[in-house]
Amino acid sequence: MRRQSPADLQWSDVTPKSFFLNRRALIAGAAGMAIAVPAAAKLDYVTSPLSTDEKPNSLEDITSYNNFYEFGTGKGDPSAYAPALTTDPWSVKVDGLVGRPGSYDLADLLSGIPLEERIYRFRCVEAWAMVVPWIGLPLGKMLEKFGVQPGAKYVAFETLVRPDEMRGQKSPILDWPYREGLRLDEAMHPLTILATGLYGEDLPNQNGAPLRLVVPWKYGFKSIKSIVRITLSDSQPETTWNMLQPSEYGFYANVNPEVDHPRWSQATERHIGAGLFAGREPTRMFNGYADQVAGLYSGQDLARDF
Ligand SMILES: Nc1nc2c(c(=O)[nH]1)N[C@H]1C(S)=C(S)[C@@H](COP(=O)(O)O)O[C@H]1N2
Ligand SMILES: [Mo]
Numbered sequence: 001m002r003r004q005s006p007a008d009l010q011w012s013d014v015t016p017k018s019f020f021l022n023r024r025a026l027i028a029g030a031a032g033m034a035i036a037v038p039a040a041a042k043l044d045y046v047t048s049p050l051s052t053d054e055k056p057n058s059l060e061d062i063t064s065y066n067n068f069y070e071f072g073t074g075k076g077d078p079s080a081y082a083p084a085l086t087t088d089p090w091s092v093k094v095d096g097l098v099g100r101p102g103s104y105d106l107a108d109l110l111s112g113i114p115l116e117e118r119i120y121r122f123r124c125v126e127a128w129a130m131v132v133p134w135i136g137l138p139l140g141k142m143l144e145k146f147g148v149q150p151g152a153k154y155v156a157f158e159t160l161v162r163p164d165e166m167r168g169q170k171s172p173i174l175d176w177p178y179r180e181g182l183r184l185d186e187a188m189h190p191l192t193i194l195a196t197g198l199y200g201e202d203l204p205n206q207n208g209a210p211l212r213l214v215v216p217w218k219y220g221f222k223s224i225k226s227i228v229r230i231t232l233s234d235s236q237p238e239t240t241w242n243m244l245q246p247s248e249y250g251f252y253a254n255v256n257p258e259v260d261h262p263r264w265s266q267a268t269e270r271h272i273g274a275g276l277f278a279g280r281e282p283t284r285m286f287n288g289y290a291d292q293v294a295g296l297y298s299g300q301d302l303a304r305d306f
Contacts (some may be wrong), residue, residue, distance in 0.1 A: 007220035050191055052122060057130045059199050061273040066206045068225055069174055070159065070166035076207035077168070084228070085165045087210040096156075096231040099147025106210055109145070110196065113137050122191075122216040129269045129281075134214055135197030140188040148184070148232055155187040156180070156237035158215060158229035174240055180213065180224035181237035181251070185296055191216055191289060194227075217286040217293045219253040240266070254297070255287035259306050 068078035090106040122134060143155065146293035159178040163169040169176050186192060195214045196203060203209040208225025215222050221241050231237070247263055257267045268280035286293050297305075 001144045008293070011043060026173070050122075050292075052131060054131045055247075056199075057273045058131045058132070062130060062132055063204045063206055065272060067220065068206055068208070070168045070178065070226070071206070072168045072175075073173060074297070079204075081167055082205035082209075084167075085160075085162070085205050085209070087205065087226075090210050090228075092211065092227060093144050093229045094231075095229070096233050097149040097152035098232050099149060108135070108143065113141060122193075122214060127158075129271050131296075132198055133200075134195045135200070136193035136195035136214060137215070139188050139192045139194050141189060142194055143230075143232075144233070146230075151234050152232040153184050154233050154235065154237055155182050155184060156229075156231040157224045157227050157231060158231075159224055160226045160228045167299070175243060178224060179238060179243075180222055181239050182215065182222070183236075183296075184232075189293060189296065191292055217255055217289040219255060221249065222253050230294075234250070246302065250303050252297075254293075254302065255283060256285060256302055257283040258285075261304050 064079050065075050066078035067075070068082060071078045071081040092105050092106060092109060093103050095101045100257050122132060139155075157180045159176075160166070160179045161169060182260065193214045195208070195212050196210060198204070198207060204211065208223075208227075211227045212225040213223050213227065236251060239249075239251060241253075242251055255266075260266050266283055269283050284290070
């Protein structure tokens, strides 16, 4: 299998379109003054060193096979029904153990964080695996804006509740709002990002517009979409899947081939886009990010803290 190197990526693949267009205008202007910008240098500059070198899945795969129960339980429901969601304006309520609680406009929250610091290409896995070229920013960077108080040990997140636009919320399939949480050290890890886009565009609604979490070493359900509330707390928050089925879904949900889901093995995963007959590949410890994150769990029994 051919591996794609960062140099194969187009600038437009990893950059929000508006920024791309401005940048082109800028380069055109600069060319008039005979200043050349080497293409490779630009890419090194924008692609996070934490990115995988695996080939990203197609935009089609990423946007047509989704889980987003607010729009229904079928994999095709989010792409069919999420376009109904209004994502602008969008505000995020920040509360709990923070120095600056309040209701923040998303645009204000993102201002001051340069776009060129926001490019990540992560492998994400949940029985199936995809590689997504995200645009995002470290969650820790955002939390620092709020002023995390010394007593804070966990971060909790909630998704929007708006049944008029989220047709799945008209039935009690889950206890709305969708909730997730991380331990503070997990939240502050540089691999944990808040994504605002993918493939150089704003996030498609079905992928969690306008703001969703991405925690690449954990199973997909931790990566909560369309976030409207972030709460810092001193105790472990309740999380949607754990509340629903605690024997099957733990708080940590670290990708781990050695700890099976009670109803299925998690030793292998199916790669979306690899073709119907491609078979399965071995699941990697912490989804391949063990070097970076195993230290967060030293001394913890991962079979008990699953
Ligand atoms: N609010 C909300 N967030 C959610 C979900 C959901 O149903 N509602 N599903 C989760 C699950 S189970 C998965 S696998 C991922 C899927 O993300 P993707 O559709 O971008 O691949 O989103 C997670 N975030
Ligand atoms: Mo999932």
